[in-house]
Amino acid sequence: MAEFESRDIGQxxxxxxxxxxxxxxxxxxxxxxxxxxxxxxxxxxKYATTGIQLPVGISEYEIAKxxxxxxxxxxxxxxxxxNELKG
Numbered sequence: 001m002a003e004f005e006s007r008d009i010g011q012x013x014x015x016x017x018x019x020x021x022x023x024x025x026x027x028x029x030x031x032x033x034x035x036x037x038x039x040x041x042x043x044x045x046k047y048a049t050t051g052i053q054l055p056v057g058i059s060e061y062e063i064a065k066x067x068x069x070x071x072x073x074x075x076x077x078x079x080x081x082x083n084e085l086k087g
Contacts, residue, residue: 004040004058006048016054030054036061 016033024031033056045058076084 002038004035004037004045004048006044008035008037009048009052009056012056013052013054016056032057034059 012033012035016031019031031054033054035056035058037058037060040058040060049056049058
């Protein structure tokens with residue numbers, strides 16, 4: 001996952017249009033594009049999506065915020081994972 005860049009909008013709208021053109025049936029709702037990024041600048045995201053007619057959203061994603069606190073302590077650290085892979 002990476003930081004949002006305005007060129008990402010062009011890529012996701014191409015995919016949305018392709019799915020709608022190739023896969024979507026007559027009873028299906030329009031495809032929605034969702035860009036999930038490590039970080040995003042809200043101003044850049046706003047201007048990058050201005051004028052886009054397809055349904056596209058941009059969201060930041062931090063898995064650490066999604067996990068319950070008691071679950072986090074059961075996960076291995078990055079160092080533990082690296083040591084396991086080396087071993």
